[in-house]
Amino acid sequence: MLDAGICNYVVITYGHSALWGGGMAQMLFQMTRNEAAFGHFGAVGGYALAARRAMHEFGTGPGTWQRIASGQRKWAALNPISVMGKKPLAEEDYFKAPMAADPFRLVDICLVSDGGRAIIVTSAERARDLRQPAVLISGMGQQNPSREIGQARYMAGPTGAKKAGKEALQMADVSLKDVDACQIYDCFSYTVEITLQDYGFFGPGEGGDWLKGGTIEPGGSMPVNTSGGQLSEAYFMGLTPIAEAVMQLRGQCGDRQLGPQTQTKPPEVILASDNGGILQSHACFVLKKG
């Protein structure tokens, strides 16, 4: 639309009073209408089925997901508007959390939030004339395996992230080594693991080791979900990760800003992802400082 001259700016928004309306519950209920008779509802059960199959196929599990949930919570502690930032999540807190849909504990599951986010897309030329620092979309990839979860063979990967990530990196002409941080769509802790795995940061089942020692945390070599993400900041669908990527590249993230103050690399390139359905669609963006 921008290239065709139909408009000069595109605003992409998400807003929801999810804590007060029944809209989200209704949508999730519809997703599993045919399985409700068996007590199977919404996204939690679907992703839990995927995570269990992954435990069986490549040996992941709560030990790996704890490092993701606790790591993101440390970022949330640096974000004054995060929902969970004041509540630490040490290893023992994670394992004490109530089981929701085994293998998922409550702390493996994203928040339900009131609020919203928006991003504005325009041409690079216009963006450079605006008041805010520009961030460039330098690569995009998408793959949508589509099949419903009951018939799916991609639960333990490769998910759509594999092809989408490769395409996005190729378009941006960068490799994983050039990536300074990731903002990964984290409806569940397992989603972060399988997405990073499919992008190629580690091999199947090596996530636990890769995460060890605070890799994704403040001070780590590959910061992930630096606002706290949907697990610990707030859930605004794909807008939580992409908005955080943009704000980090602009240098507007206060106490959690990537760079010397969080003992991390000053960001030039950030990878952001989004998912739909039960791992049924995947989009990856490579964003660069403008």
Added chain:
Amino acid sequence: MTYNDLTPTPDADSKPFWEGCRNHELLFQKCAECGEIRWPPGILCPRCHSQEVEMVQSGGKGTIYSYVIYHQPFHPEFADKVPYVVAIVELEEGPMLITNIVECPHESLACDMPVQVHWDDVSEECTLPKFRPA
């Protein structure tokens, strides 16, 4: 949609399956052209697009592809049923069903575990195909 009636609402495609369940028979569509046994039911073969179809009965044996143990009820109807097990069962004939595993201690559940159908007549109109260890 009624939020509290959770029994399946068969459509033209799924009616033979749910009628079969009432007779304790697992009936699936089999493509008359290429032999694909399909689930969920539909008017076209997803493999060859043929509309020619015959019904075949499954022996009711399969394995657990994956499972989840619900500890939180996501609906009031299930408040007194937690913890319970939802699984994907892969039948020997091919279809993969979302179902419940019953009569199995949770600690002995495992992916790829052999199971067989266990009929649950939940009402006069509806029988659910559940599974138990084989």
